[in-house]
Each structure stands twice: as structure tokens, then as C-alpha cells.
Amino acid sequence: MALSDISRVEIEKAIEECDRLGRDAFLKTNGFRRARSYFLVHGDGQYDSKAIVGVAHGFLPGERPLTPDTPGFSGGAEHAARLLRRLGFLVVEEPGAGGPAHDELIHRITHLKVNRSANHRSLYKPIALLWAMGRAHRGEARLLPWTETEAALKLLLQRHGRGERLRPDYPIASLHRDGVWELRDCTDPVTTAHGDAGVKRWFTTNQPLGGLAEPVYDLFRHSGVTRLAVLDELVGTFFEDLDAAPLLTEVGLGDVDPAEPQTRSGRAPEQWLLTAAEYERGCRFVEEREAKTHGRRRTSTTERPLRSRTARYLVLSRSQGRCENPGCTGQPDDVTEDNRPILEVDHVVDLTRGGRDHPSQMVALCPNCHAVKTRGRTREALRETLLRVASERHADRVGGAAGGGPPC
Structure with missing residues (x-):
């Protein structure tokens, strides 16, 4: 068995065979x-990852297809799925449960490959993703004609780039290779992102219909945790020394506080609460991001700690719309214009004093309790209580210590 010898060529041959025979006959x-x-997403189809890799092995010179019983061969994260991801394919978990796994999408964004110029990361792909995320968030059409995509991204690159050329074909071709972007109605095989005139000529000739891959679009559209986690990663990684606010406003991700659960007027708070699994997934991302950003500062006119939108969202959802101070004497009965409870998310231990930007050290407080915690005579005793409450509530949401990381 030589899994490491398998390339995209053999995988694509196995996919073609599956398409020719049909899934059941192929299996x-x-x-x-x-x-x-684990399932491989390619084009418009989803494929059984282990079967595809097993058959692909048979296309290697002098090799035979692998069988399900081949020793050391599995479809799990360390074998077939790992190989496919290494080759640049999109692998998702349990597509019947609603598309690709949250962790898979976050991994792809976290490991987004971009070019560097003048010691800066290129903003081609981050700008394209933020634009598409804004469209998904608003429920706009997933696929657009190339002329519309090109015009929109040229304008964004001109206004918010670091001097990148006005060439939207580069990021779109690359995102397609990443398995994040879908291109349809193409006469010729999709181009790579390498070269210059050839890439531009391919898009001009083929005029593809394109947009986010459907499972990715669905996650951005329906999962607040995923949307905020990706936003945190893109802004924190690529715009660390820039003010991303104007770009976020233009793409439709800055008109509301992205740290708060999204609601429509009249909806009860219970309708935006997260499941325990969603809360735990969000915490895993916060912990991964925290490992890279803890103690760092963002520089503008002043220096301030990097903060996670995702962590705030998780705390507000965990609060069930009520102040988390057990001694609260009564938060306002009124709500905001968007029907949100009047709550403020607070770091029990200030970030400037070494506190964590993590739900296990954060609480949702009504304005009165927040004021007591900040400047009341009993603030030190209240902080001890709130730190215990934050740790306990966090542990309850993730089922104790399992998967949630240390509480403090």
C-alpha cells in the first residue's frame, strides 16, 4: 500500500469511474x-472517501485497488480523509446532518494559503471570502455571473487592498482549488491560479457562473458560530495592522454588532440559543485562536488587546438572556429594538491583567451588575463569585472538562 504516491490525477480518475457507474454500483x-x-466534495457531488482512495490506488502504475479489508487502510481522519485534504480536496463529515463540519471549514480558513508581498500577506482571498460571506449572511444568490463577481471584487480590491492588482480571477481560481468556491458552466477545465495572461484569458473565455460551494454557503448563512469564527480568523490574521471596519461595513458584516446573536424583531431569546455541541465547537475555535493571540495587542491610535467576537457570542448564548450574576437584584425588563436582552459581556479578569478571552472567564451582566463589578465597593468579592460562575457554566455547556479545555 502506497497512499503517499496517490495524486489528484488518480483521485479524479476514481471520481470519474464513480460518476460513470453510479454510487451504488461503484461501491x-x-x-x-x-x-x-467522511465524504469527499467535488463539483456538484459527494463521494465516499475511503472507496475513492481505495479505487484511486489501483490507477497507480503496477498497483491494484485497495479493498476495505486492506491492513492499515481506513477512511478515517488519519488515512483516506487526511490524504484527500493534503491533496487539496474538501472533505466533510456527515453531510446528511447539514453539510461540512464546522472544524473542517475553520481549518481551511485558518490555513488559507496566500502570496506575500513587501512583508505583507496578500488580501485577494480574504477580501473575496468576506464579500461572499456577507452575501450568504444576507441570503443573497449563491452563484453569480462572472461579470458581476469581477466588478464587485475589483471595487473592493481598489478600496481596501494593499495595492493588489485589480485581478479577481486570481483569488477565485485559488479558492476553487481550495474546495471553497464553485465554478459552473465552464467549457474548459478550470485554470490554476498560477500565471498571468492565461488565468485572465480563461475567465474571459469561459465566463463561469460561480460562488461559494453550497455547503460552505450554508454554514455562513445559518451558523452564527461559524460565521463569527471565520470573521475572527480573517480579520485577526490578515488585517492585524489595518482597520477592517470600512471593508466589513461595505460587505454587510459591520452594520450590526457581530458579537451578538442575530435575531429578528419579535423573536424570543430562546430561539437563538446554541446547542451544547455548537457551544463546544465554538470554544474549540476560541482556544485555537487564543493560543495565537493571547497577550498580543492591536495597534491603532492606542494599543488594545485582540478580542474574540466568537467568545462574546458564546457567552451571550449561554446566558439564556439573563444576567449571570447569581446575586442580581433585577435586570431591566426592557429589551433592545432587535428584541435582545440588555446585557453586556465582561471579562472577569481584565485582559490587560492576564485574563483570558475565553467563555470560561467571561460573563453576561446586566448594566447594574456590570457597574458594581467595575467600580462598586464589593467588586473584589463579586469578581471571585463571577469567576466561579463563569467556570461552572462553561463546564456545564461542554459536559465538564471534556473537550472544553481548562476553565481558567
């Missing part, structure tokens, strides 16, 4: 069962 012919966890 039966090669002795595989339907996948239970």
Missing part, C-alpha cells in the same frame, strides 16, 4: 460500503 463493484463519517 458494490469495489467491495465498499457507504461512508459513515
